[in-house]
Amino acid sequence: MSRVYTIVKGHVKTWFRSKSTIFWTLAFPILLIVLFGAIFGTGNTRFDLYVQNQDLTANAPTPSSQGYVAALNHTGAFNIQTVPAEMSNPVSYVRDDAQLHNRGQRLLVIPVGFQNNLTNRKPADIQLYMDQSDQASPSLAGVITAVTSSYAASLSNSTVSLSVQQVPIVTHNTRYIDFFIPGVIGMTLLTSGVFGAVNTNGRYRELKIIKKLATTPLSKIEWILGMVGYQMFLAAISITVILLFGRFVFGVTATIDIYTIGLVVAAALLFPGIGMVLANFVKDADGAEAAANAITFPMMFLAGTFWPTETMPTVLKVIANYLPLTYINNGLRDAMIYLEPAQALTNTIIALGLAGFFIILGSVLMSWKEE
Amino acid sequence: MNNLSKKYGDTVAVNGISFGLSKGEVFAFLGPNGAGKTTTVEILECLRAPTGGQAKVLDYDVSKRSDQSEIRKRIGVLPQDFNAIDRLTVRENIDYFGAMYDHQLDSDQLIELVDLKDKRDEQFKTLSGGLKQRVGLAVALVNDPALVFLDEPTTGLDPRARRDVWYVIERLKKQGKTVFLTTHYMDEAEYLADTVSIIDHGQIIASGTPNELIDAHGGKKTLVIREAGEDGLKFLPPGISRPQLKNEDDIYIPLNNGELTTILIAIGQTPLANKEIEVRRPTLDDVFLNLTGRRVSEEGE
């Protein structure tokens, strides 16, 4: 165990003394966050309102429902987005669309039969889906109730009963930056894992350090454990820095739970495993580094680091399913931002499986002694 | 070590060699590039498996798994072209490799041994080639090994740095360590070694002390008269073996028994008597030349 500790300490010192590796593991991710944060903005989510008008006659909104939407619009308080009437699950549509455009997740549904009920003097209900923890919710609900009663009063028949029915939903009001932060973490784990392994296995072999170690009582397993331990350390440091930065500069609140930890452990095994496989197929260190570049960069872009994979063309979506980083990215988002434990669990299990496969393959392929 | 061999596919790198080392000696394995030195050494270090024969290191069998771990504890190794970890200091590197063993020597003591006191806290990458090699030596000694393998420890170093490495090896010898040295420098083997084995094309072609090898295979002594010029040739007595002019105007005369006095008396009264005159013993270079018909340096790095 003390041998493993010595190896971890050696890697950590080397990392700490090299300005370029510090840049790539800490400064570069921060730089990306600032850059993408600036480009996509952090959004003002206060007055966004999605409206789905289900009350149609002959494929067009009924006059009454249209009049009601116009009344809402007239207040100038809302930034109204229309949800197509045929959308069967408007709540989830709103969640996806709101995040992509940095909007608040609030949905008003005008149900089928709205006009009919009004003309027949039956009570008509409008559903307002919103998160009770949404800071804007009391004032928004107030404005909507006020608009609704004045609209009802303005109708010729003053005995009409029109009420707003509030449906609580849980939203995370995620913005682009909330989506991006877990992606940056995934990307950092990918690059430091793959390049770290290529360096410690390819470069150290070239320098005869591995040969020298193989003449000592150190075993191959201890050497690999040392490298993985170092990756865990790096992961902990860069995640801490990225999350603190996201928190204090962009107000991103991320949850660290058992899945987050599982995914980070998986990444600290998976990516060095891939790097070791590369370092053993491409024997010279420079070649292995080129191969590492060729693998990490496309993976970074296709695995949903910078934009959701759902927005990519079908072919690329299929490719994304085969990229290990996809499961790390998705899992981290489910765990840290969306709070979807079931999905986080699935992704964590897949990631751990891939991690086991690659680290074992890399370890078996790695020749500790000479042929 | 008995009848050891190693094949890589069809290439026979080491072809049935046998030799033994005595405790406390410096043994030099001398041969040109590609002769099979590294292959042999790495078999003894349990890094490669032999394809034939047996080898024992400190009475442990290199082919037995349980013996291998005993060997590893007791040997010290400086691989060919070894580099320590770039961004660790001299001292940190020594402690790093030392931590791989159950017991390690005091790093200050090792730093003193290789004379790196004032570089102790410098990072390895900032050191010159000669100093780097001295760090490698310290690292090879960190477990206080009974047997030290040094694979071409001075290749690529300038003459000054080579001397410094030699000096460290001499100190090891004084401490009673057994040293297995490989080299393609004849002068290095001659200067440092108690016993030399010359290896060529995977086979040992001669073994013995440097003196024994020179006596047996070195050939004749040579009389050198410096800056005598072509004119000098006419002052030489007739009937002596073929004098040669080398380096423009140095005269080289291979000496048969008894010829030395004849020549010296003959030239005593001529201008040659005022020149620098030297009798040269053959060197291991000549031994190699006589045994193989080639010079080692011709195929050196």
Ligand SMILES: Nc1ncnc2c1ncn2[C@@H]1O[C@H](COP(=O)(O)OP(=O)(O)O)[C@@H](O)[C@H]1O
């Ligand atoms: N891993 C290897 N695979 C194939 N051939 C090798 C390998 N290592 C060494 N050789 C060959 O074996 C021969 C002896 O090499 P080596 O032991 O390195 O010689 P030396 O150390 O004396 O220069 C050379 O012809 C070399 O090309």
Ligand SMILES: [Mg+2]
């Ligand atoms: Mg060699």
